[in-house]
Amino acid sequence: MKAVALKLVLRSWWRNKTFSVISIVSLAIGIACTNLLVAFVIYEFNIEADNPNKEKIVYMAQDSPLKSGEIVSYVAGSIPVQLKEKYTEVEDYLRFSSIDCNSVTIGDKQYEPVLITTTDTTFAHFFRYEVLYGDLHDALSAPDKAALSESCARKLFGKTNPVGKIVQIDLADGGMRYENETTPLSRPFQIAAVLKEHPQAYLKFDMLTGNGQDYYGGIALLKVSPSFDKKGFAEKIKADGVPTLQQEKGGYHFYSLQDSYFQRFTQESIPYVARSQSSLLIIGLISALLILLIACSNYINLSFSRVLQQMRIIHTQKLMGATQAEMNYQLFLDTFLTVGIAFLLSLLIAHDLIPVFNRIMSGRITTGFFLNRQVLPFICGLVLILSVIPACYMSRRIANLTDSNYRQFFTGNKKRRIVTALSVMQYIISIGLIIGTLTIYAQLKLTQKKGECYRNLIEIGNWKGGNPDANTFAAELKNRPEIASVTRAGGSILFAWLQQITIENKDGSESYYSSVQYMGEEDLLQTLGLQILQGVTPQEAMRKYDRPVYINRRYADILIPAGENPVGQPVSRYDKFSYGDQANDPQQACTICGIVSDLYINTLEEEAMPSLIYLNNAGAKNYRMLYVKLNEKQKKKGLETIREVWEKANPGEYFTYIDVYDVFMQRNRRTTDMGNLLLMYSVISILLTCFGLFGMALYATEQRTKEIGIRKVNGASTRSILFLLIRQFITWIAVAFVIATPLAWVLLNRWLESFANRVSVSPLYCLLGGIIVLAITLLTVGWHSYRAASGNPVRSLRSE
Structure with a gap:
């Protein structure tokens, strides 16, 4: 009987090839999309799933001193130590920071930058990484030793054991180095361990090294007792006067490791912690389920149509003595074969889509994760539901309907309500x-x-000192047809230091805003594509004022009284922030020469920051950040020109740059x-x-x-x-x-x-x-x- 049922099912598929192919392909696509999104959601919502310490780890944050209502994750280095010593609820602490890397040198070969994270020797108390070679504690206990991730070790050393090898890390200048600075521009590290990477990792790093004696602060994790109350502990340490960045006005906040994974801390760049978006996961999961509903609707509609065409055969089988159990078996076999083939096809589709999916969703899932114990039960359950429910429904319907009744149900006065609803x-x-x-x-x-001003804008700021410097490099690039403009600046645009503006409200309370300041040559506005909304041109401002400064529209909205023209006024008239106690503070002599359009450096979920843009050609010798605007039609050639001039001006130095537009879009x-x-x-x-x-x-x-x-x-x-x-x-x-x-x-x-x-x-x-x-x-x-x-x-x- 089983062989006969299989033969009848295959004959039915062959007679209705179009319906069968459409059912299987649409169901396979629906299952593949659903499995991809479900695997992604499970991956993200179970970060560090295999970490036995996960539930005991909390993430520290505190109120921002720069903007009211914001929270930052920066914690001074002494605070976690103080909490462990004073409070029994805190069993251990783990602090992180990073080292900016420009390139890696091994012997006479140079490699692209790697992500270097510094941490404490308590790292193994919080996170479980399998050590492939060496000793992790040894790697973190000395400032000149380090551990590599498995992928980084393979990239730098191939398949050989790198323990004991020396790597020279060329430090990123960041555009903040001046001639009299003596901080070394490179550091040697001896590789002491290699760590195996694992899925659902909370941390991202290529190289791990120990925190030095000069560790000032970064992010902090605490390992706490099972009875730890996050809200209660925050109130307790506030009452005890534990210092914050806002002094007595601020407070600390504590998050579980999973919650911190979805928490967005504004105005901070933390490359060594993986982050995700809970809203994206929820919307993605809903989208996947909707796609599955469409696929199932197709499957049910077409199954109804195909079964209708088989009604005469089914009733003939009944007349020939087939029992209802045998008919049900045939329907179940038909359904299980359809879903089974669709499932196998969905695995092939999902496998091919994973690289595209990871790129679109910034995901990290692999094909092997589908076989993980977290995902496999769901996939098996989905296949079982798709197989059993339609088969049960159709077998129950067919058992109670004659050929004429079925036609009346499906094509008569009821107007095919099920098909209509599904469609x-x-x-x-x-x-x-x-x-x-x-x-x-x-x-x-x-x-x-909003980020158009950054398009085709290249930031170069990793200088090694000496000659040639940024000035020589800029001179070499000017007048090249593929270069639209070149300007020197005193610091990075997107990674600028923030300062606080305090505004007193009418009710006597205070509001805080983050302010950012830029300094550069007179053609800085042109290179950044900023429009002058009010005031004079940079050339005229340089002739008219000793220390000209532009303010952006957001600055004017916050600090300039309504109806007042600030052009020609000293900036100190509006900005009460104290930059220093000296009477000859240069801030006091700066004159507002115009208002420019807003410059967005973070996500559009926030308002633009109030900004001051100082122009000063005389300080160009100290400007170590270079911004190059490329011509749109010659972008590739422009990059080749910059690289060529770099290699000529800085022989032997690794060339790196930042595409400012890409960084801005990444923040959004x-x-x-x-x-x-x-x-x-x-x-x-x-x-x-x-x-x-x-x-x-x-x-x-x-x-x-x-x-x-x-x-x-x-x-x-x-x-x-x-x-x-x-x-x-x-x-x-x-x-x-x-x-x-x-x-x-x-x-x-x-x-x-x-x-x-x-x-x-x-x-x-x-x-x-x-x-x-x-x-x-x-x-x-x-x-x-x-x-x-x-x-x-x-x-x-x-x-x-």
């Missing part, structure tokens, strides 16, 4: 995803517009990741909907072949028959549009509320969502409908 749901999902994609991409365009990764995710799933949803429409249109035309022939014989035109066939699809889209539009509107507006600079949900995007789905439906359904409507009625009636 409308598909359209709702597709329209909603398209509206979401268009809106999020509009927000992404706004982000790109939440928008880009969300846009890429929804675009990917919108395309997939439309593709799956097309699969379903193709099968449904084929079935609808086949079932109405006789009706179409009779109508044509009685004088019906091709146009009227065509409209008759596609009318139900248009009705479904109209119903779906009415439901999807308000849902998308509400959800997207809630998401956009988190942005200080945001777009609105345009009615045009909603209309486009409906039009796109309608156009795709007409193209997909129209082809089948036109063939049926324009065919020879005599042939169709004869076949009937």
Whole structure:
């Protein structure tokens, strides 16, 4: 009987090749997309899943002294030590910082920069890394020793054991070094250990070394007792007067390791801690489930259609003595084979999509993670549900219906309610995803517009001192056609030091704002693409004022009284921040020469920072940061020119640069990741909907072949028959549009509320969502409908 059932199932598939292929392929795509997102969500929500200390580790943060309501993760180096000594709840501490690396030198070979993290010898008390070679404690106990990650060791030393080898780390200058500084520009490290990387790691590093005696601060983790109360402990140490960056006004905050993984700390760059976005994971998981719903809708709709075509065979089997159990077995076998083949195909699809998915979502999952004990039960459960539920439903229905009753149920007055509901749901999902994609991409365009001043802007700041320096290098680049402009500056634009502005409110309270200051030559504004909204040009300002300074619009909004013109006024009239106690403080002599457009250096979820831009050509000899604007059409050649001039001016020195636009967009990764995710799933949803429409249109035309022939014989035109066939699809889209539009509107507006600079949900995007789905439906359904409507009625009636 089992062999006969298998033969009948395969014959059924062969007779209905189109339905079978569409069912399997659409289900495979749905399962692959769902498994990818579910694996990603499980990966992110179970960071350090195999770490036995995970639940005992808390992350320290404190109130920001630079902006009211913000939290920073920087903790002074002495605070964790003090907490361990004074409070029994704290069992241990672990502090981290980083070393900026320009390049790695081994013998006579130079390699690209690596991520170097410094930490305490208590590292192994918090995180479990398998030591492949050497001794981890030894690597962290001396300032001239280090441990490498396995991937970094392979990159630098191949497959050989690197323990005992020496690497020379060329330190990044950062644009802050002056002629009389004596800090060494490179440091040798002896490799003392190699650590094996593991999935779901909280930390990211290439090289790990010990904190030195001059450790001032960074991020801090505490290992606490099981009874530790995060909120209560924060109140306790505040009452005890534990110092904060805000003195007595500030307080500490504590997060679990998992919560800190999703926490976004503004105005900080912490490269050695992995971060994720909980909102992106939730939206991604919802998108995956919606895609699975579309795939299952196709599967159910087409299964109904295929089973209907087999009704005569099924009833013939019953007449030949087949029992209901045998019929159920055949249906279950059909379903399990369909889902099983779709599942195997989904594994191949997921394997090929993982690199693309990781790039789009900034993920770290691998194919092997699908077999992890965290993911495998879900995948098996999903396959089981997809196999059992449809088979149970169809077997119960078929057992209670005759051939005529089944036709009446599926094609009679009930108008195929199940098929209609599933089809409308598909359209709702597709329209909603398209509206979401268009809106999020509009927000992404706004982000790109705010960062347009950084496009093709290259930052170079790793100088080794001596000659040639930044001035010589800048002179070599000027007047090259592929170089739009060159300017020298006193520091980095995106990695600038922040200072505090204190504003007294009307109720007597104080508000804090982060202020940023830049200094450079008179062509700094031109290179950064800043517009002068009010005031004089840089050239005129240099002639008119001894110490000219531009303020940005945000600075003016916060500090300049309404209706007052600040141009020509000393900046000290508005900015009460004390830069020093000397009477000859240069701040006091600076004159506002104009207001420029805002310069965004962080995410658009925040307002632009109030900024001061000082112009000073006389200080150019100390400017060690170089900004080069490349011509758009000659960007590649421009980079080659910079590299060529660098190698000529700095023989033997490794050349590195920062693409400022890329860094800015990376800081706005939440928008880009969300846009890429929804675009990917919108395309997939439309593709799956097309699969379903193709099968449904084929079935609808086949079932109405006789009706179409009779109508044509009685004088019906091709146009009227065509409209008759596609009318139900248009009705479904109209119903779906009415439901999807308000849902998308509400959800997207809630998401956009988190942005200080945001777009609105345009009615045009909603209309486009409906039009796109309608156009795709007409193209997909129209082809089948036109063939049926324009065919020879005599042939169709004869076949009937």
